[in-house]
Amino acid sequence: MILLILLLNKACAIQTHTLYNLIIKPETKINMGNIITRFAPSPTGYLHIGGVRTALFNWLYARHNNGKFILRIEDTDAIRSTQESTDAILDGMRWLGIDYDEGPFLQSNRLDIYKEYTQKLLDSGHAYYCDCTPDMLEAKRKKALEENQKPKYDGTCRDKGLKQGHDMVIRFKTPLTGATIIHDDIKGNVSFQNTELDDLIIQKSDGNPTYNFAVVVDDATMGITNIIRGDDHLNNTPRQINIYEALGLPVPHFAHVPMILGQDKTGLSKRHGATAVTMYKEMGFLPQAIINYLARLGWSHGDQEIFTLDELIDKFSLKNVGKSAGVFNLEKLEWLNSQHIISTPSEIILPHLMPFLKKHSLPVDDKDYITAGIETLKKRSKTLLEMADAIKFYLADDIEIDKKAGEKFLKADMLSYMEDIYLRLEKLEKYTEKSLENIFVQIMETHQIKFGKIAQPLRVALTGTTVSPGIFEIIIVLGKKRVVKRIKNAIQYIKMIKTS
RNA sequence: GUCCCCAUCGUCUAGCCUGGUCCAGGACACCGGCCUUUCACGCCGGCAACAGGGGUUCAAAUCCCCUUGGGGACGCCA
16 A cells, blocks of 8 residues: 555655666666665755755765665745755756655645555544644743743644534644653654643645655655654654554654854854755856765764765765764864865866856866866965956966066066077977976076076966966866967066067 | 654764773874975874763773763644
């Protein structure tokens, strides 16, 4: 029965690569372990960095155990859920490379299933109709808080035996006695007295299920074996376990990961700066750096800091997830990003850098040339944004000489050296590292100067600024044509300054 | 307020389960130095923590209790 529902749901879900997986990669299915995890965001905003970590842990756990990872969109809040948010979540996950084996399933497509399970609870006496109005409830809640009590539903309708009617909700009959114990893979055993709980609403007056009920039905019918989520859900868990038990469904494993905090140690929010993944993309972070950072925030593997995706999959374990919340630290993310930029082949960085170049309206046609430029900038860029800025001098047709740099280094006394460099380079037929080296040795000997004397002026001539990759690196990458042209321009520049 | 969770350098963490090898290790940041054609990268060194108090024990960062501090939950949001 459950299987049938699952299949029906699959069929109507907007999903193509479930089929793809079944057809193209059947061996993967056969070899799969029995672990099934899921990420279940609600589409009420952008993809939050905290959500990404939850998704990542679920994904890593599934991949590590050769299991399945499912994406489910929890859109039972008809008012706040939007298609744009769903798209943002999907885009974000695609960019990060967190792929899913099934889904995205939409809860809004599964209303019949929730109805069916609600009826089961009604039939077995585990649920009842309630006509208490939101206003009434709100007043009681307020009063309880004022009296320093825990606001709980008082069970007004629990034994009224109300029949179905308009504007009614359905509540779950929480056991009045006993305790519910969570066996959490991260927190250990956590016990709640059932008297602390109350009769929660499982179906809203608009007919939609509430979160605590829908998750249980979904996780059970989708066969989720391990629920890994933020520990802000720990308090919900005993309610959910009670529902599993009332329904006679097997209770899955739970693992509640600590939350991510801002600098001020309160929950990470917009106040702390960027929380949407897209913002990190725009700031020039590589997805693998974000994944590395998020994985290491709360999880560790000895002293290792830098991980590739494969290493993460190989080494990830719930056992090494810490219990305490962590503060988000942009500096460390930046450092990790710089490390990943260094270790990622330039050809792979190129497509990530492209949007930034286009934004600067730089010519992007000569891919090989840009890639060579990237190679020289990798060690010097913490972000792609910085790299895009630093790479300008390679790509711009006419470089602009920074005023201060020009005044300091392109002075009259440089003229003879520059002219000499110009003449020698122009004649140079074999434009190689070796031959260039020879030329500069000759120049230094002829003029009896040290390389330091001409290095900065040359740098300014070639890049317009005092900061750049190594002189020889840029001379090689720029190529003879550009180098000669820029030196010629610098000579003009010096002459102009001289006469004015 | 009630309930639940948590507690090692400023931050992320190792160590804690299975007490001694820890006057606590690594990383980011910061501060020196080296390398050097600039800036970086890299390398070397430095600063810096077991929240407090009680136990248990020959011995506690590690086990127990209390206090304090922080976080979370208490919605017809998820």
